[in-house]
Amino acid sequence: MTHRTFSRERLLRKDTALRLLQQAVLIFGAVIMVLPFIWMLSTSLKPPTEVVSWPPRFIPLHPTLENYQTVFQTAPFHLFFLNSLAMATVSTVSILLTSTLAGFVFGKYRFPGRGFLFILILATAMVPFETYMIPLYLVMKDLKFINTFPGLVAPYLIMSYGIFFMRQNVIASLPDELIDAARIDGANEWRMYWQLVVPLLRGAMGALGIFAFMQTWAAFIWPLIITTNRQLWTMELGLGMFQFRYSVELGPINAGSMLSILPVLLVFVVLRRNIVRGIALTGMKA
């Protein structure tokens, strides 16, 4: 009896030690993951003299928001922010519209060429953007879209994963009987899309919409090549360029960086579960 309690106690103690070790590893990892963000925030709140103080301090002695003003004075960051917002919004709306429509058609209609067209759309997703950005640029040049908003947003109007994802959702959540019933009630195909499919896909649209927004917001190489006019720069491009020119002023750069990750951060905090699950389910690239 005593022997048994003793061994159980030992086992328990070993278990606790293991748990503590696990927690220690997880905490260490979490600190490394979060530290750069805290450092960014901390730097953005420091007056210039404190930025380069040694040893570095995480909590500013005299925290100030002045960097958040300076950043708007050194470059038109309000404009960059609005451009990013407009670009990401147009892209998100377009991706949601095209993905639900094409997903519905590929999921529920039989017509000649269906398999081929679907594979074609998926195949383009496997070609990295960087390998065809030169001809794309030349296409935009022919369309006179260089240095215009349509040129900036064009590559982000469609998303093959989105079509694939919506097709899966349509197949899973829209029974054929429901479509047939609607048809017998005299609904035509367009009305069916608006009144049946779109409301049904609301959840999936939320998940895809977040992705589309984040992906377009983070775009860098395309805005870099398609815009030379500063008026069209996005937040990412503005920051990338700004840090070359004012490489000493770390406070404002980090304030700008904070502003650029803020929308994404907010969305993430609110909708964390959907985002992580969405990525896991679809294998979508973040």
Added chain:
Amino acid sequence: MPVHRSSATISALTSGAPLGERIAWGTARLFGINRFELSKRVFAYLALIPILAIYLVLRIIPILQNFIYSFYNSTIANPRASFAGLDNYASLFQDHLFLTALRNTTLFAIFVTLFSVIFALGLAALLAGKPRFGGFYEALYFLPVITPMVPVSIVWKWIYDPTYGLLNYVLSWFGLRPVGWLIHAETAIWAIIAMSVWKVIGYNMVIFLVGIRDISESYFEAARIDGANNWQVFRRITLPLLRPILLFVVVISTINAYNIFTQVYVMTSGPQGAPGNAVRTVVFDIYENAFRYFKTGYAASEAVILFLIVLGLTLIQFGITRQREE
């Protein structure tokens, strides 16, 4: 769903219907489909046409054109000034800048994949045991994945700063002398690898976590009853059953790593960074040749090489997926 075609329906539909509809119906009958089928097909095609048009202009044509451009000499005004045959490809393999870029990118892809997969696997194994605050850790590890590359590159550049950087400060606790991480050719690529691993760990971790949670609990229980310890369970149960997902993550990570550009551009190509060509990557080389020197054809041939590498990796991935389904 085919609607039953009786002669009564046909006559009802044809007799009183307006001419246009009758013509449509006639055409449909010619192809052996009924009226409902026709209206469905009309909708399907009408809905897809604008979408396919966008695909044609923004994806399919550029993808195909890239191959064509790669066989031409170009000038600023004309990307197809004269036919060059395989000349671009021939000079590609004598261009030491391109070869350096290819070597760097391969090194980068191998090590980012290696480290991110190992760390992600370890973290996923820990989190799969449902530790306390598991969901919270999951979210924190995922944070770098969702944040845009430019701001995080900026803050990492600052962390790597030779004089005031956080990294050198932490290392000074251990008596190490400050290092100009991004300035020295030998350390720059490793600094960028470390930062990129940090950025993608969370993504790989989540995929592994889903994979581990998909493994039936009964395997783990059986192993425990047989007296297996944690390491043995991981080594003998988790890892073999996770193998297809592991290979999938390895391929995806490698493909993504081959397209590296933004962090290199932000962290090393400014007036303060940039040790010559120590961190030149393939996409950077493409960008510079196409948009700084306007050597469109030459850059297109580089893009073809990148395309072929990614294609090879994609085919490997298809092979794996098929294996998994069988």
